[in-house]
Amino acid sequence: MHDETLLLHTDVGEQPFRALTPAVHRASTIVFPTVEGFQSRHSQFYDGYSYGLYGHPASRNLAAHVAALESGARCLIVPSGMAAITVTNLALLHPGDHVLLPDAVYGPARAAAEGFLSAIGVTATFYDPRIGGGIAALLRPRTRLVWAESPASFTMEVQDLPAIAEAAHSGGAFVAVDGTWASPIGFKALRHGADIAVQALSKHIGGHSDLLLGSVTVASEDLFRRLKDVSRHLGLGASPDDCFLALRGLGTLAARLERQTASALKIAERLRGNPSVARVLYPLLSGDPGHDLWLRDFQGGSGVFSVALHPGHGRDLAAFLEQLRLFRIGASWGGLHSLVAPARLDGARTVTPWQELGPLVRFSIGLEHPDDLIEDVEEGLARYRRGREAAAE
Ligand SMILES: *Cc1c(COP(=O)(O)O)cnc(C)c1O
Numbered sequence: 001m002h003d004e005t006l007l008l009h010t011d012v013g014e015q016p017f018r019a020l021t022p023a024v025h026r027a028s029t030i031v032f033p034t035v036e037g038f039q040s041r042h043s044q045f046y047d048g049y050s051y052g053l054y055g056h057p058a059s060r061n062l063a064a065h066v067a068a069l070e071s072g073a074r075c076l077i078v079p080s081g082m083a084a085i086t087v088t089n090l091a092l093l094h095p096g097d098h099v100l101l102p103d104a105v106y107g108p109a110r111a112a113a114e115g116f117l118s119a120i121g122v123t124a125t126f127y128d129p130r131i132g133g134g135i136a137a138l139l140r141p142r143t144r145l146v147w148a149e150s151p152a153s154f155t156m157e158v159q160d161l162p163a164i165a166e167a168a169h170s171g172g173a174f175v176a177v178d179g180t181w182a183s184p185i186g187f188k189a190l191r192h193g194a195d196i197a198v199q200a201l202s203k204h205i206g207g208h209s210d211l212l213l214g215s216v217t218v219a220s221e222d223l224f225r226r227l228k229d230v231s232r233h234l235g236l237g238a239s240p241d242d243c244f245l246a247l248r249g250l251g252t253l254a255a256r257l258e259r260q261t262a263s264a265l266k267i268a269e270r271l272r273g274n275p276s277v278a279r280v281l282y283p284l285l286s287g288d289p290g291h292d293l294w295l296r297d298f299q300g301g302s303g304v305f306s307v308a309l310h311p312g313h314g315r316d317l318a319a320f321l322e323q324l325r326l327f328r329i330g331a332s333w334g335g336l337h338s339l340v341a342p343a344r345l346d347g348a349r350t351v352t353p354w355q356e357l358g359p360l361v362r363f364s365i366g367l368e369h370p371d372d373l374i375e376d377v378e379e380g381l382a383r384y385r386r387g388r389e390a391a392a393e
Helices: 003-009 035-039 057-069 081-092 107-119 132-138 161-170 221-234 240-272 291-297 314-322 370-392
Strands: 074-078 098-102 123-127 143-149 174-178 196-200 214-218 277-281 304-309 339-343 360-364
Touching: 057 074, 057 214, 057 240, 074 081, 074 221, 081 107, 081 143, 081 174, 081 196, 081 214, 081 221, 098 107, 107 123, 123 132, 132 161, 143 161, 161 174, 214 221, 240 277, 240 304, 240 370, 314 339, 314 360, 314 370
Parallel strands: 098 123, 098 143, 143 174, 174 196
Antiparallel strands: 074 214, 196 214, 277 304, 304 360, 339 360
């Protein structure tokens, strides 16, 4: 054999190798030992392996873990949380259909509903996230899908999912829930009436701010096949390396969430008494408008909460956030590092205008010691207050 051929065809044999960690197979092509196997490869599409785009051992492994965690039967892994949302929309909505979304929904999901869905003839309307069973009055004959996101990304409203689901189902609509805040460790949407549970795995499950993935979990095989067909037509595959990292993240998910939630609660309680703070938005706090629903439906929390500040000048907000020593300014959440993100809500909501006059700031608490984080935030809020006081003089 020539060197060129040797380079490609030196067979090292299949050595048995057992590791604690899952294997990562990078593959576009999947090979078949027989002609018959190749010709019938499409029958492997939903469960087996037919082409790298449609699944590989790491994505199947991750899907099985997420399905079990969500109390679902089948899970589809896609390249981002946003892809999970769009695949769900495209699997269930057709021209002429109507979809309902909470007014506090994740911003890019709102933009997709107002732009992309409207361009393909789907009407989107928004509802008060606290509507509960009152959503019955908003259902139309062509309402095919009701979205919930609980708690909401920035404003932390907890939704009465069982009541929403009951009303939606009696109107013939599916219910999809974006449960990224608590992850399935804290909230199992399928047990509370949802048909579809969506996660941005990029957040808590990835857990290290270094990957993008999403999941869509369902109880029904029929729904799974509809979702999987859409992801095939869109050509959405999930990287084996990212799936491996998400699998690694799963191992520490419960421990990270427990620690981040405990730290967040300590920090949130402390900030409640801060003179720069008008309101702390965190369902774990007693007295929070979502606290009772959170206690009723959730098994855990999250290190993500928001704070509404008393009104101040933009430059005071910059002095607060830019000089923090431990918190970095950035989107996303659920990683090891604490993050802070200022939000602009004016004009972002259409049916429940945001009432707080001051800026809203979201914190994602990482694994640093909570006392160091408290010191950092308190110093920042003192800078904010000094600016406000100087302006008032
Ligand atoms: C981040 C996020 C998404 C989107 O996830 P990506 O993987 O970043 O696309 C969707 N929903 C919520 C609530 C999120 O926080």
